Amino acid sequence: MPETTCIVLKNDTDGIATAARSIRAGRLVAFPTETVYGLGADATNDHAVAAIFAAKGRPHFNPLIVHFADADEIAHDVIVDDRAEALAATFWPGPLTLILPRRRESRISLLAGAGLDTLAVRVPAHETALAVIRAAACPIAAPSANRSGHVSPTRARHVLDDLGHRIAAVIDGGDCAVGIESTVLDLSTPTPAVLRPGKISTERIETVIGTVHVAAPSSLEAPKSPGRLERHYAPERPLRMNADRARPGEALLGFGPDTAGAALNLSPTGDLTEAAANLFAMIRALDTPENQGIAVMPIPEAGLGRAINDRLRRASHR
Numbered sequence: 001m002p003e004t005t006c007i008v009l010k011n012d013t014d015g016i017a018t019a020a021r022s023i024r025a026g027r028l029v030a031f032p033t034e035t036v037y038g039l040g041a042d043a044t045n046d047h048a049v050a051a052i053f054a055a056k057g058r059p060h061f062n063p064l065i066v067h068f069a070d071a072d073e074i075a076h077d078v079i080v081d082d083r084a085e086a087l088a089a090t091f092w093p094g095p096l097t098l099i100l101p102r103r104r105e106s107r108i109s110l111l112a113g114a115g116l117d118t119l120a121v122r123v124p125a126h127e128t129a130l131a132v133i134r135a136a137a138c139p140i141a142a143p144s145a146n147r148s149g150h151v152s153p154t155r156a157r158h159v160l161d162d163l164g165h166r167i168a169a170v171i172d173g174g175d176c177a178v179g180i181e182s183t184v185l186d187l188s189t190p191t192p193a194v195l196r197p198g199k200i201s202t203e204r205i206e207t208v209i210g211t212v213h214v215a216a217p218s219s220l221e222a223p224k225s226p227g228r229l230e231r232h233y234a235p236e237r238p239l240r241m242n243a244d245r246a247r248p249g250e251a252l253l254g255f256g257p258d259t260a261g262a263a264l265n266l267s268p269t270g271d272l273t274e275a276a277a278n279l280f281a282m283i284r285a286l287d288t289p290e291n292q293g294i295a296v297m298p299i300p301e302a303g304l305g306r307a308i309n310d311r312l313r314r315a316s317h318r
């Protein structure tokens with residue numbers, strides 16, 4: 001693929017206008033969302049969508065999330081039932097992605113949906129992301145702005161490290177507040193299923209639409225949400241979960257007040273929201289040649305801890 005030099009845009013009116021023009025012209029622009037940085041392209045432009053897969057090295061069977069500025073706009077492209085409407089009213093803009101049946105007349109590139117008869121849609125809760133989508137005046141396909149299989153980016157620097165020579169621009173909007181990717185909920189089946197845990201918990205979703213299944217991670221069955229492939233979110237060095245202490249050569253990633261010997265601490269007060277926000281940046285910071293591996297202290301399997309442990313399990317899978 002041709003080498004380009006990625007321009008770093010300011011998170012201001014000019015930066016957003018430049019980003020939107022670039023996306024309209026079919027180029028790839030990364031921008032912050034509340035979860036992680038997304039690699040955006042005009043979702044209706046087949047060439048631009050194909051360029052996302054090429055830049056990330058992403059397998060073509062792995063579909064992308066299409067981002068909208070307003071919940072009302074998804075009805076052109078997907079069939080919205082009562083459940084989707086209630087969830088959108090409760091959680092959007094926000095870190096929840098809905099899988100819905102695709103409309104035949106949808107203008108979204110078939111490649112964005114990997115040829116499936118469903119589409120993943122989301123309205124992000126980030127002013128910059130919303131401004132870019134509005135200014136570009138098209139739905140924006142945006143996977144996380146990392147190389148396929150690698151750790152998601154929560155800072156512009158991470159995007160440059162992974163994709164700096166492969167994309168037109170990145171808007172530097174600082175650190176992402178949530179830090180892990182959106183909850184993915186499949187509404188294309190009679191019983192809704194969480195395909196990827198995230199900030200919006202299964203319990204909160206159940207208060208709105210009743211019982212929800214949680215899909216078991218599996219690398220064997222044909223992936224319904226290929227982001228669930230077990231080896232994903234992986235640093236280059238081995239990562240070990242539920243560690244009390246570092247083994248020789250390992251760097252210890254702590255959690256909570258009692259972390260003697262930890263190189264970094266996800267949250268000294270044991271706060272899961274803070275830990276999620278720090279997770280990917282700290283894994284990247286420890287994934288360096290001085291360390292032979294990363295040992296992560298136990299994270300409670302409750303609330304956002306389940307989403308954190310989900311990412312750590314994949315990162316530790318070899």
Ligand code: TXA
Nearest residue numbers: 035038063064118119120143144181182224225226227
């Ligand atoms: O927070 C996020 O969701 C971020 C920001 C940028 O919005 N985006 C993100 O995109 O994480 P990506 O491509 O890294 O992850 C999308 C996940 C993948 O696991 C993909 O397989 C799944 O959503 N997905 C997309 N379309 C799907 C579909 N039609 N059916 C099932 N799973 C789908």
Ligand code: MG
Nearest residue numbers: 143144152227
């Ligand atoms: Mg991703």
